[in-house]
Amino acid sequence: MIWPSPQHSDAPGRSRIFLYLGLTAVFLLLSYQLVLNRELLGSVADWASESAFPSLGFDSSHNTTDASAIGIADANDNDNGSLSATNDGHSINPPSPSTTPSKSINFGIPISTPSTTVPAIPMQTPTLPREKELVFAAMLKNNMSWVTENLPEWHSNIYRVDATPEQAELTVPANRGNEAMVFLTYIIDRYHSLPDVSIYLHGGRYQWHNDNPLYDSVISVRDLQPTFVRTAGYVNLRCTWAIGCPAELEPARYYRERPDDQDHITAVVFPDSFAQLFPDIEMPERVGVPCCSQFALSREKIHERPLEDYIWVRQWLLDSPLDASITGRVFEYSWHIMFGKPTQFCLDPKQCFCNTYGYCDMSDEDLQQQWQWRGQSLPDGWPNVPDAPTQAHLTGEPEAEAESESEAEPKPETNDSAEQSLKQTSEQPPAQRKRDDSKISSRKRSLALADEMLDISDASRQALRDASV
Numbered sequence: 001m002i003w004p005s006p007q008h009s010d011a012p013g014r015s016r017i018f019l020y021l022g023l024t025a026v027f028l029l030l031s032y033q034l035v036l037n038r039e040l041l042g043s044v045a046d047w048a049s050e051s052a053f054p055s056l057g058f059d060s061s062h063n064t065t066d067a068s069a070i071g072i073a074d075a076n077d078n079d080n081g082s083l084s085a086t087n088d089g090h091s092i093n094p095p096s097p098s099t100t101p102s103k104s105i106n107f108g109i110p111i112s113t114p115s116t117t118v119p120a121i122p123m124q125t126p127t128l129p130r131e132k133e134l135v136f137a138a139m140l141k142n143n144m145s146w147v148t149e150n151l152p153e154w155h156s157n158i159y160r161v162d163a164t165p166e167q168a169e170l171t172v173p174a175n176r177g178n179e180a181m182v183f184l185t186y187i188i189d190r191y192h193s194l195p196d197v198s199i200y201l202h203g204g205r206y207q208w209h210n211d212n213p214l215y216d217s218v219i220s221v222r223d224l225q226p227t228f229v230r231t232a233g234y235v236n237l238r239c240t241w242a243i244g245c246p247a248e249l250e251p252a253r254y255y256r257e258r259p260d261d262q263d264h265i266t267a268v269v270f271p272d273s274f275a276q277l278f279p280d281i282e283m284p285e286r287v288g289v290p291c292c293s294q295f296a297l298s299r300e301k302i303h304e305r306p307l308e309d310y311i312w313v314r315q316w317l318l319d320s321p322l323d324a325s326i327t328g329r330v331f332e333y334s335w336h337i338m339f340g341k342p343t344q345f346c347l348d349p350k351q352c353f354c355n356t357y358g359y360c361d362m363s364d365e366d367l368q369q370q371w372q373w374r375g376q377s378l379p380d381g382w383p384n385v386p387d388a389p390t391q392a393h394l395t396g397e398p399e400a401e402a403e404s405e406s407e408a409e410p411k412p413e414t415n416d417s418a419e420q421s422l423k424q425t426s427e428q429p430p431a432q433r434k435r436d437d438s439k440i441s442s443r444k445r446s447l448a449l450a451d452e453m454l455d456i457s458d459a460s461r462q463a464l465r466d467a468s469v
Contacts, residue, residue, distance in 0.1 A: 129299070130155050130195040132226060135186045137161060137179035138203030140168065146205045150218045155195070157186055158203075177317040178328030179293050184314040191307045194299040197226045199237070201294050206382055209292040211238045211353075211371050213389040215378060223357040224296060232355075233301030234339035238290040239352035240371040242463030243456055246346050247286035249333055255283055266329040266455050269322060273330045276316065277338075284343035293332045301339050313338075329455060373467040374442060375449040387442055387469070442469050 134156040138144055140163050147156045159182040160168035161175045172181045183200045205217050212219045220237055229235045254261075255271035271283060320327050336345045349367055354360040362370070379385045446468035450461055 129193060132197045132199070133157060133195040134221065135159070135183060135198055135200045136203050137182035137201070142203040144203065146218070150205075151221055154221065159185065173314075174318055176320070176324050176327065177331060178324060180328050180331035181314070181317060183293075184310055184317065187302055187310050188307065188314065191302070191310070194302055196299055197229045197296060198299075198302075199224065199294075199296045201237075206378055207292075207294075208374060208376050208378055209238060209243075209294070211240055211357075213369060213371070214383050215374075216383075220294075220357075223359075225356060225358055228355045229296045230298045230300075233298050233304075234336060234341055235296045235356055236290050236336065236345075237294040237296065237356070238292065239347065239349045239356060240467075241290060241346060241349065242371075242373065242467050243453075243460040244291040244333070244346075245288045246459075247288040247344060248291075248457050248460060249287040250285065251287060252283045252285045264455055264457060265326060266333070267457070269326060270330055270333065273320075273322075273327075274334070277313065277330075277334060281337070281343075286344050287333050287337075288344045288346050289333060289336045289341075290346065291332060293328070293335065295335060297339065304340065305338075371467065372469040373446050373450065373464045374469055375446055376453070379442070 132154055134147065134151065134154050136144065136147070136156065136158045138158050138160055140160050142160075144156075144158050147154075147158070157170055159170045159172055161172050161182060163171045165171055172185045174181065179200070179202060186198070186200075187194075199221060201217055201221075206215050207217060208215060210217055210220055212223075224235075224237070249267050249270050251267075251271040251274055254267055255275075259268070261268050270287070274281075274283065317327055317331075322330075337343055350362055353362055353367075353370065359366075359370075379387075382388060447465055450464035450468060453461060453464060
């Protein structure tokens with residue numbers, strides 16, 4: 001076989017032709033791809049920036065996002081250290097920034113939209129929970145200006161039980177159970193943002209059961225020892241035993257005997273209510289605690305029970321067929337049990353006043369003067385009445401009496417004691433005589449009202465007589 005010689009072969013020519021054709025094809029493909037990509041990028045830029053002129057970048061004039069459209073929450077509104085802002089007890093969830101939906105250009109290949117989201121604003125450190133707050137059960141007619149005027153350092157939550165949400169900033173689902181509905185609603189509203197110490201009070205400044213000579217809620221709040229509340233968890237604002245101690249109710253006996261005690265309705269309904277509210281606690285023989293549903297709690301004590309417990313108890317209050325005044329009384333003798341105290345929880349008054357208010361080294365006379373029974377309604381115009389305690393009485397200072405010129409003259413001496421006593425009585429300053437007369441009248445009134453007091457035990461009724469001014 002004869003192989004062709006090199007000079008007769010045309011292989012080099014054909015190779016060059018194939019090479020040229022290949023290079024030409026590659027060049028055409030690259031050119032086409034470049035044109036295609038430029039058009040695609042321009043279309044994406046037009047869509048994203050809404051510009052009429054296609055470009056490879058974004059028009060900076062269209063790259064600013066209105067913060068109001070994203071709904072950024074003001075971190076300063078969160079006073080309670082939680083992720084949800086609160087407005088005096090009502091939870092408000094801040095809106096989350098909206099995300100731009102992804103788009104695809106219909107060229108067969110999905111294209112992700114360039115991000116135009118404003119860089120995330122660093123969240124401020126949440127405000128720590130408040131140290132102390134007040135919770136009031138009030139009505140629309142109550143003037144609560146005394147709170148801000150006298151206790152400006154306290155944050156106050158004033159629930160208007162007879163108001164609609166349009167009428168008041170804070171209200172309750174229904175006006176049931178007196179102050180119990182307010183106290184439970186606050187705990188439910190604020191369970192995740194509770195202060196260190198919260199105090200639960202009635203709406204009026206002067207209350208007959210406030211444990212100080214002026215019956216003044218301002219004094220009770222100012223003198224309360226927050227450190228003791230943090231230690232004890234639950235602290236009744238009342239140390240005096242009348243009414244409620246040493247034992248106001250006998251649930252086990254009433255449960256067994258079912259007496260028809262119309263003078264003490266709370267004692268009659270309490271056993272069944274207790275069994276529903278505290279199914280895991282044995283029916284107690286006696287329940288005793290100083291009245292009258294005003295107390296302080298630590299955050300830790302409230303958190304010993306889950307939120308669901310308080311929601312369930314409030315629903316029980318809403319569903320109960322009992323009159324609101326009766327269910328309120330049931331809770332009056334249940335709060336201390338709910339917060340882990342013994343069913344009979346009557347502390348030594350001297351120790352109680354020392355721990356709760358810092359009134360230490362009180363004598364028996366001091367204890368007697370600390371609270372006296374005047375009736376459920378204080379005298380009109382209180383405390384600006386003749387027999388109200390004066391600043392001198394409160395501080396233990398001698399009270400100066402103004403004398404007229406005739407009263408200042410030396411009085412003739414006499415050996416007749418009866419005549420001298422009569423003269424001393426008749427020569428008393430008018431203000432002193434008026435105060436003494438008022439005190440006698442007030443005592444008669446208090447004794448009478450002790451017998452008319454509704455829905456208390458015989459022991460409490462006698463304690464009121466003993467505490468009459």
